[in-house]
Amino acid sequence: MVGAALALALDSKGFSVVLLEAREPQMQWDASSHDLRVSAITRASQHLLERLGAWPAMAADRVTPYQAMQVWDNGGFGEIRFDAADIAEPNLGHIVENRVIVRALWQALTRSGVDVRTSVSVGNLHTGDDGPSLVLASGETLPVGLVVGADGARSQVRELAGIGSRSEPYDQHALVATVTAELGNRSTAWQRFMRTGPLALLPMQSDLFSIVWSTTPEEAARLRDLPPAEFNAALSEASEWRLGQLSLLGERALFPLRLQHAEQYVLPGLALVGDAAHVIHPLAGQGVNLGFLDAAALVDALVAGRGRGLSPGAMRGLRAYERARRGHNTATQLAMDAFKHVFGSRSTVVGALRNLGLGVAGRVGPLRRQFERVALGQGIDLPSLSRPPA
Numbered sequence: 001m002v003g004a005a006l007a008l009a010l011d012s013k014g015f016s017v018v019l020l021e022a023r024e025p026q027m028q029w030d031a032s033s034h035d036l037r038v039s040a041i042t043r044a045s046q047h048l049l050e051r052l053g054a055w056p057a058m059a060a061d062r063v064t065p066y067q068a069m070q071v072w073d074n075g076g077f078g079e080i081r082f083d084a085a086d087i088a089e090p091n092l093g094h095i096v097e098n099r100v101i102v103r104a105l106w107q108a109l110t111r112s113g114v115d116v117r118t119s120v121s122v123g124n125l126h127t128g129d130d131g132p133s134l135v136l137a138s139g140e141t142l143p144v145g146l147v148v149g150a151d152g153a154r155s156q157v158r159e160l161a162g163i164g165s166r167s168e169p170y171d172q173h174a175l176v177a178t179v180t181a182e183l184g185n186r187s188t189a190w191q192r193f194m195r196t197g198p199l200a201l202l203p204m205q206s207d208l209f210s211i212v213w214s215t216t217p218e219e220a221a222r223l224r225d226l227p228p229a230e231f232n233a234a235l236s237e238a239s240e241w242r243l244g245q246l247s248l249l250g251e252r253a254l255f256p257l258r259l260q261h262a263e264q265y266v267l268p269g270l271a272l273v274g275d276a277a278h279v280i281h282p283l284a285g286q287g288v289n290l291g292f293l294d295a296a297a298l299v300d301a302l303v304a305g306r307g308r309g310l311s312p313g314a315m316r317g318l319r320a321y322e323r324a325r326r327g328h329n330t331a332t333q334l335a336m337d338a339f340k341h342v343f344g345s346r347s348t349v350v351g352a353l354r355n356l357g358l359g360v361a362g363r364v365g366p367l368r369r370q371f372e373r374v375a376l377g378q379g380i381d382l383p384s385l386s387r388p389p390a
């Protein structure tokens with residue numbers, strides 16, 4: 001998602017771009033099926049996708065706006081409701097299947113000048129002041145001024161460039177599935193925090209939810225292997241029956257969760273964006289949104305550098321990109337970490353503070369509105385492609 005968006009954005013600014021993708025993306029599916037991987041897309045990401053010409057195809061395909069977000073705590077009475085109406089917005093964002101985002105971006109790529117190559121892999125990579133050199137596994141050498149690693153958490157580009165990363169597994173796996181809800185989705189994203197991890201129910205269409213249930217690895221495996229009727233009972237119980245009976249539709253899958261941050265985002269002739277640079281806990285649905293902000297910020301830095309006569313791989317331009325993004329990515333990672341620890345604590349003192357915190361945040365208007373703006377991807381200095389239209 002992030003690499004395709006970046007390729008389109010750079011092409012739109014007149015750069016010559018080659019996109020290398022190891023896999024052929026899925027472009028067709030049965031419309032009655034649902035992707036297990038979905039993303040909560042912020043307004044800032046929506047603006048970027050609109051500018052890249054991908055949003056109309058996504059909207060025509062399937063995106064679900066949500067007007068509210070209801071967050072509550074297992075161990076007490078703390079509860080908070082965020083509402084788009086509070087900040088005079090039509091919604092707090094959209095839930096979109098990842099394959100819908102990828103297909104729309106790839107359709108836009110076919111209309112662009114990007115040289116797209118699939119089923120390719122990188123053989124070797126050198127970086128240095130004399131410019132990067134990229135050799136494909138086929139032996140072909142690509143003459144490039146800048147290599148961008150947008151190849152996900154296990155980035156081969158990051159590894160070949162010798163960039164280390166701080167990486168810590170969370171003691172949690174995320175179980176994902178699509179479910180139907182007896183009471184419908186009420187245009188609300190629901191999140192219940194439990195000691196073992198959060199359960200998120202992301203609304204899709206009228207009575208469907210995509211669930212992300214983060215819990216201990218053992219419990220996640222047990223839930224995945226339960227017969228459907230028992231799983232439905234466990235899930236409905238975990239959601240405190242707020243949406244009535246929840247019933248599984250199709251497969252369940254597990255994702256081990258980890259916190260990861262590259263030690264550097266840039267080297268001469270090289271930059272990392274998206275999960276190749278940082279991986280965060282999915283509890284606030286920010287991962288790909290941070291990646292889209294990376295892409296837009298890198299474009300700003302490269303355009304500004306070109307204006308000053310710099311080559312794309314020049315460190316002066318690339319450092320501007322790293323400065324623009326590292327602080328915000330770190331702050332978001334730390335916030336997700338703090339949430340996970342505060343809500344995972346068994347301490348009664350922390351529990352009382354947690355309930356107090358949710359209660360206070362819910363009642364104090366300015367604080368609640370600030371959270372709502374964060375959910376929309378606002379409240380920070382946005383790169384130009386992510387800003388609202390003038």
Ligand SMILES: Cc1cc2nc3c(=O)[nH]c(=O)nc-3n(C[C@H](O)[C@H](O)[C@H](O)COP(=O)(O)OP(=O)(O)OC[C@H]3O[C@@H](n4cnc5c(N)ncnc54)[C@H](O)[C@@H]3O)c2cc1C
Pocket residue numbers: 001002003020021022023038039040041120121122150151152153155156157174176212255273274275276282284285286287288289290291
């Ligand atoms: C359970 C779960 C729920 C999530 N929910 C949300 C959410 O609601 N909102 C949100 O913003 N984020 C969410 N995230 C995070 C989000 O999915 C990631 O941040 C996002 O997928 C990262 O996108 P990316 O393009 O950087 O990397 P990836 O999606 O990992 O894409 C990397 C691409 O690079 C290709 N590739 C890999 N290696 C090579 C190679 N050597 N050569 C060529 N190509 C290669 C891959 O085929 C792939 O297409 C969630 C994550 C999880 C695990």
